Amino acid sequence: MNYKGLVAVAPYLFNSGTLCKFIRNMSGTGKYQVYVTRSDMPHGGIELLKKQCNLKLWDQPSPVPRSEFLKSVGGANGIFCSLTDKIDKDVLDAAGPTLKVVATISVGYDHIDVQECRKRGIRIGYTPDVLTDATAELTLALLLSTSRRLPEAQHEAKTGGWVSWAPTWMTGPGLAGSTVGIVGFGRIGQAVARRVKSFNTKRILYYNRSEKTEAKETGAIKVTFDELLTQSDFVICCCALVPDTKELFNKAAFEKMKRTAIFINTSRGGTVDQSALIEALQNNTIRAAGLDVTTPEPLPLDSPLFKLKNCVVLPHIGSASIEARNTMSELTANNILAALNESEMPAELK
Numbered sequence: 001m002n003y004k005g006l007v008a009v010a011p012y013l014f015n016s017g018t019l020c021k022f023i024r025n026m027s028g029t030g031k032y033q034v035y036v037t038r039s040d041m042p043h044g045g046i047e048l049l050k051k052q053c054n055l056k057l058w059d060q061p062s063p064v065p066r067s068e069f070l071k072s073v074g075g076a077n078g079i080f081c082s083l084t085d086k087i088d089k090d091v092l093d094a095a096g097p098t099l100k101v102v103a104t105i106s107v108g109y110d111h112i113d114v115q116e117c118r119k120r121g122i123r124i125g126y127t128p129d130v131l132t133d134a135t136a137e138l139t140l141a142l143l144l145s146t147s148r149r150l151p152e153a154q155h156e157a158k159t160g161g162w163v164s165w166a167p168t169w170m171t172g173p174g175l176a177g178s179t180v181g182i183v184g185f186g187r188i189g190q191a192v193a194r195r196v197k198s199f200n201t202k203r204i205l206y207y208n209r210s211e212k213t214e215a216k217e218t219g220a221i222k223v224t225f226d227e228l229l230t231q232s233d234f235v236i237c238c239c240a241l242v243p244d245t246k247e248l249f250n251k252a253a254f255e256k257m258k259r260t261a262i263f264i265n266t267s268r269g270g271t272v273d274q275s276a277l278i279e280a281l282q283n284n285t286i287r288a289a290g291l292d293v294t295t296p297e298p299l300p301l302d303s304p305l306f307k308l309k310n311c312v313v314l315p316h317i318g319s320a321s322i323e324a325r326n327t328m329s330e331l332t333a334n335n336i337l338a339a340l341n342e343s344e345m346p347a348e349l350k
């Protein structure tokens with residue numbers, strides 16, 4: 001193409017969609033280029049992508065090292081990532097102007113610089129709804145494991161501590177007749193409330209920015225954060241990590257809770273001041289905690305949390321039902337394909 005020809009097509013090319021297709025075709029394969037940040041993404045989504053895209057995969061079942069990510073992502077039209085991959089300005093720069101979509105296999109998107117993506121016209125896909133049941137189920141499992149001390153009891157059974165049935169041994173508070181406080185009353189908070197209600201709880205309280213009409217279904221009552229802390233026997237954190245919720249659970253919050261309270265977190269470790277929680281557990285300011293999320297992840301083996309009998313720690317498995325993870329993978333792939341084909345994404349972060 002000569003200079004005159006280039007000038008003639010330039011306005012057409014610089015319409016972003018057209019430019020992207022032009023650059024894609026320049027790759028010579030006629031297929032979109034998608035970077036996948038791990039080798040162990042569930043197959044469904046990967047198979048869907050393979051039909052229309054060339055995939056570049058980090059070839060190990062561990063998070064792609066940052067330097068490798070920055071080196072390999074150049075020229076991608078889409079990124080299929082997970083919550084372990086920080087998607088910031090450096091990654092977007094390294095990917096370059098061909099990048100149209102970042103899709104994460106998670107409902108949380110605190111690892112993505114949303115503003116920077118917006119500025120560059122890069123669309124963002126995520127996986128709401130499809131992991132709600134799995135995460136709510138895990139939240140209840142963690143709550144009951146913590147309150148009824150299942151890991152501790154199993155340890156005793158396996159190591160000779162089970163001498164005989166004993167009337168007060170391994171006791172913990174029941175859910176029936178209790179007050180449960182849920183912080184963050186979105187999809188997952190509401191799903192937790194529905195499950196908790198079936199345990200014959202006395203009251204369900206929730207703290208959320210806005211009033212939720214869905215609360216009628218469970219009779220959950222909207223209260224202030226302080227009211228929730230002081231009145232609940234179980235405090236469950238289900239809110240997203242945003243600047244307003246960063247270390248929401250701090251020393252002052254733990255001190256407001258009942259001394260018999262049990263704290264459960266299945267959202268993000270960053271919602272908790274972890275040193276304050278460790279102190280509260282060591283001093284029996286609260287009874288116990290069940291954590292599926294921590295800071296950092298993985299939690300180092302020498303963390304005091306692992307030494308505390310009144311703390312149950314899980315390795316961030318909230319959404320880890322087989323069904324949820326497969327559906328999340330397919331939804332992530334469909335988000336990418338829709339964005340690359342300039343159509344409506346099934347779950348776009350608006």
Ligand SMILES: O=C(O)C(=O)CO
Pocket residue numbers: 083105106107108109131267316317318319320
């Ligand atoms: O999807 C998320 O944000 C998760 O934390 C998965 O467990």
